[in-house]
Amino acid sequence: MIPIRDDNPTTLRPLVTIGLIGVCVLVFLWQIGQPAEQQERIFYALGLIPAVLFGHAELPPELVTVSSSMTVLTSMFLHGGFLHLAGNMLYLWIFGNNVEDAMGHGRFVAFYVLCGIAAALTQGMLNPESTVPMVGASGAIGGVLGAYLLLHPRAIIWIVVPIFFYLHVMRVPAFVMLGLWFLMQFLSTAMMEGSGGGVAYGAHVGGFVAGMILIPFFRYPEVPLLNRGPAGPRRGPWG
Secondary structure (H helix, E strand, O other): OEEEEEEOOOOOOOHHHHHHHHHHHHHHHHHHOOOHHHHHHHHHHHOEOHHHHOOOOOOOHHHOOOOOOOHHHHHHHOOOOHHHHHHHHHHHHHHHHHHHHHHOHHHHHHHHHHHHHHHHHHHHHHOOOOOOOEOOOHHHHHHHHHHHHHHOOOOEEEEEEEEOOEEEEEEEEHHHHHHHHHHHHHHHHHHHOOOOOOOOHHHHHHHHHHHHHHHHHHOOOOOOOOOOOOOOOOOOOOO
């Protein structure tokens, strides 16, 4: 189930969404420009390692680049491969503009970072002794999806569903697509709990829930939740 667009116009140019995508792409280009052994060192130096964050382990001194608490932020801009980056940026592009539109540029920066922090801490607490570096923007983007669900549950999302060798394009309401996405992440979290799997499903769930909790406080007062109609007038772009 791959989203390709939504039928949900905005009133603001999504400068922060574009900026976040740009930063993630530039960081990824920097990553892949390093020698192979240096790329692995980057994951350990700037990725979030739960065991280090919660004091169960220490990095070798030569790998310490920032404090363990700062890796909650730096890990959001690293990605494990092209498909990891492309998938995250696709979701951010489709859903981020409407969430940014609902709160303005400045608030969206704070909202995105808080969702990313909540996502990282959720994943870390599920497996606090893990020494596997956690990287990627998907936790913060999970928060964007949670906010979108509360803002525009009936917006139409165009999705591609692979059926054997055929790609079927469907139009579904946001609450169907995002509800199924969350259910899959939640079930995967339950099945993967305690394992060292390569996908941080717990971060996806934590970010999504954080986004749903935070959006009532970050949206403009005139922006309704569970909106059924087109976007209304907005105040200034920076809130």
